[in-house]
Amino acid sequence: MDWDKLRIFHAVADAGSLTHAGERLNLSQSAVSRQIRALEENLNATLFHRHARGLILTEQGELLFDATKSMSRRLDTAWARIRDSADEVFGELRVTTTTGFGTLWLAPRLGKFYEMYPDMKVDLMLEERVMDLPMREADVAIRMKEPSQADLVRKRLMGVQMRIYASRKYLEQNGVPQTLEDVTRHRLICQNPSTPQVSAGAVMIQHLLAYNPHSLLTVNNYFGVLQAVLSDLGLGILPDYLIEDFPQLVRAFPEIESAEVPVYLAYPEELRQSQRIAAFREFVQDEVIAHRRQLRQMGEL
Template identity: 55%
Template structure:
């Protein structure tokens, strides 16, 4: 059998990632028919069917899965090599894909990115805010800010900051219902909590329902499966919630109540693959974040 054609392998990888000939063609700048011909030629060369075709798209066969795992590893390694070559220049440059949760990325990180890009204009940042954990070893992102310590052995991590949770309500809510003076008063207030599928990493995230050991757990008026959504509901005046302190920074509509009562906290970590440890663009981003968390007081 002749050696695999790199161009066909690149097209196969794009189709496997997209699950669609049309979407792969759009990302590659090729027509659907051109992509289909290349996949057909690759299947002929390998004498194997690589995709099951159905109305909703393409699904890899067993042989396709085997080739995809290899191709994914090859292209991930090529991306690392390309980044290291680009990083050899005098100034930090190149692309840096940063992922973190929707709440932290939207509220804390995004407002600070401009300062970083002003300092390092040759670095192109892509922010991916997602509450699921992207696979850094597969280069779904270059660096992550996570709300829990990573468990993968091939990842480097460094603690950034401890996030504290406290009780917050909107000024409008307090004007309408008054502010609770004790934790027992919470029995008579509207509570907003995280949805039932709260991440296991966050210990006792809905602690407000049990704080003060009420005779029966309090009931929430609303549950939301994203802490940014909880914050927005609080800001609207709907009710009271436990929120990370960083989410309230600079928001005049929301105030802290029961200030002597602390909720559970958690540590945040900067996480990245070992092979990126010495790249300049990651090093300057890491140092920038460490300066920002050192300066941040709330």
């Protein structure tokens, strides 16, 4: 097995271009092309369809790319475990969480993490899709439900509830709703019911829609909902972790909230001894404690 040729093939398949792969590998396009042709000759198979717009994997190429991706993940794991054997915290940490939580709660607090570990590189991946941690799509995840995958270390961080908020200016201009029937005189801002989201939020949205709001604005993530509420557009369904950082929000219908959504931090069992993971875990736990202390002082808990 020629590992060098496989490494070059993986770079080409990932980049979809001989030129881009050569730039990553510090090789000329012609050198990359020769290695790919040699690999195809060794395998007696065509790995790429050549097009003017780039390279497309053949069926045989897809099979080989699946194998090299698995190899790459395993090498990344080995590399991380070797580097993490030292006491010093450094290197790259790939963190995945939802768009709303990552944008509105985690990212604004990362400055403190960099103050403690200035040599760290954090790759923050924000999406609703649940990434496969055992397959090393990410190193650590913060999820809005308990992870179901096996071989994960998991820790419950806190609980989140969806509540109804508005800006002070909006309420001054449109009045403070007293009962749910008053929703018929207001614009409701929420995630689109068909958007992937926590079930507690979806249930609350359906409940309020039953009261026929006067107008409706739906967005596909909480960041958009927040911006609309801050722009005085209406009553918004938002997670309660926002109130600490946006004191201009006023809670409407204080007696109404969703069921609690558990927030978990998880990472692969094989990274249990990772210094990077330990540093990030302790940082997040400390921030959650500070967050909950602030909410108690504000009377929100």
